[in-house]
Amino acid sequence: MDQRYDFKKGKLEGFKHEDPMLFFKEWYQEAHEHDCADPHAVVLSTVSTDGQPSSRMVYMREMLEEGIIIYTNYLSKKGGNILKNPKVAALFYWDCVERQVRIEGVAEKVDKSISDDYFANRPRISQIGAWASEQSSEIDSRETLEERVKHFENKFPNEVPRPPHWGGYLIKPHYFEFWQGRLGRLHDRLCYTKDGNDWRKSRIAP
Numbered sequence: 001m002d003q004r005y006d007f008k009k010g011k012l013e014g015f016k017h018e019d020p021m022l023f024f025k026e027w028y029q030e031a032h033e034h035d036c037a038d039p040h041a042v043v044l045s046t047v048s049t050d051g052q053p054s055s056r057m058v059y060m061r062e063m064l065e066e067g068i069i070i071y072t073n074y075l076s077k078k079g080g081n082i083l084k085n086p087k088v089a090a091l092f093y094w095d096c097v098e099r100q101v102r103i104e105g106v107a108e109k110v111d112k113s114i115s116d117d118y119f120a121n122r123p124r125i126s127q128i129g130a131w132a133s134e135q136s137s138e139i140d141s142r143e144t145l146e147e148r149v150k151h152f153e154n155k156f157p158n159e160v161p162r163p164p165h166w167g168g169y170l171i172k173p174h175y176f177e178f179w180q181g182r183l184g185r186l187h188d189r190l191c192y193t194k195d196g197n198d199w200r201k202s203r204i205a206p
C-alpha cells in the first residue's frame with residue numbers, strides 16, 4: 001500500500017475554453033488518442049432521499065452541448081435515486097494522461113425517440129438483457145435470470161422493442177473540475193461553476 005507515484009505528464013496553465021463542455025470534449029479526445037483504457041467509463045454517483053450516496057461505473061454514450069448521455073434501467077437503484085433527487089456527480093479518471101474530470105449536475109430522461117434509436121443499434125444480446133434483468137432487484141439464482149433470457153428470446157424472435165423502463169439520462173452539468181496531476185502533489189485544478197448563463201472560472205488548491 002506504500003506506493004508513491006509522481007504525476008508528471010502535463011500541466012494546466014489556463015482556461016483553454018469559455019465553455020467547459022469544449023474543454024471536456026478536448027480532454028476526452030486526448031484520452032482516446034492516448035489509448036486510455038475505456039475513456040468513456042465514468043463513475044456516476046446518486047444520492048438517496050435519506051442522503052446516502054451511491055456510486056457505480058457506467059458508460060458515457062454521447063457528448064452534447066448541454067451535457068453527457070448515459071443509458072440504463074430507469075427502475076434500477078440509480079434510477080430510483082434520480083427520480084427523487086436528480087442531482088448527480090460524474091467522475092472520469094484517465095490514468096494514461098494523469099487527468100480526472102469531476103462533473104456535478106442534474107440528470108433528466110432523454111426523449112423516448114433518442115432512447116429508441118440507441119436501443120435499436122445495441123447488439124441483440126444486450127437488448128434481450130435489458131428485458132431479462134430487473135436491474136438492482138434481488139433474484140433467487142443465476143438460473144432465474146437465464147430463464148428470463150430464454151423467455152424474452154422466445155418472445156422477441158426478430159426485432160426487440162425497447163423496454164419502457166430502459167433509456168437514457170442527459171446529465172446537465174453546473175460544475176466541472178479539470179484536474180491535472182503534477183509533481184509533489186501540487187496538482188492543477190481548474191473549475192467552472194454555472195452562474196446564470198455564464199460560467200465562473202476559478203483555480204483551486206490541490
Ligand SMILES: Cc1cc2nc3c(=O)[nH]c(=O)nc-3n(C[C@H](O)[C@H](O)[C@H](O)COP(=O)(O)O)c2cc1C
Binds near residue numbers: 072
Ligand atoms: C465499465 C463498466 C461500465 C458499465 N456501464 C453501464 C452502463 O452504461 N449502464 C448501466 O446501467 N450499467 C453499467 N454498468 C453496470 C453498473 O456499474 C451497475 O452495476 C448497474 O448499472 C446497476 O447499478 P445500480 O444498482 O446502482 O443502479 C457498467 C459497469 C462497468 C464496470
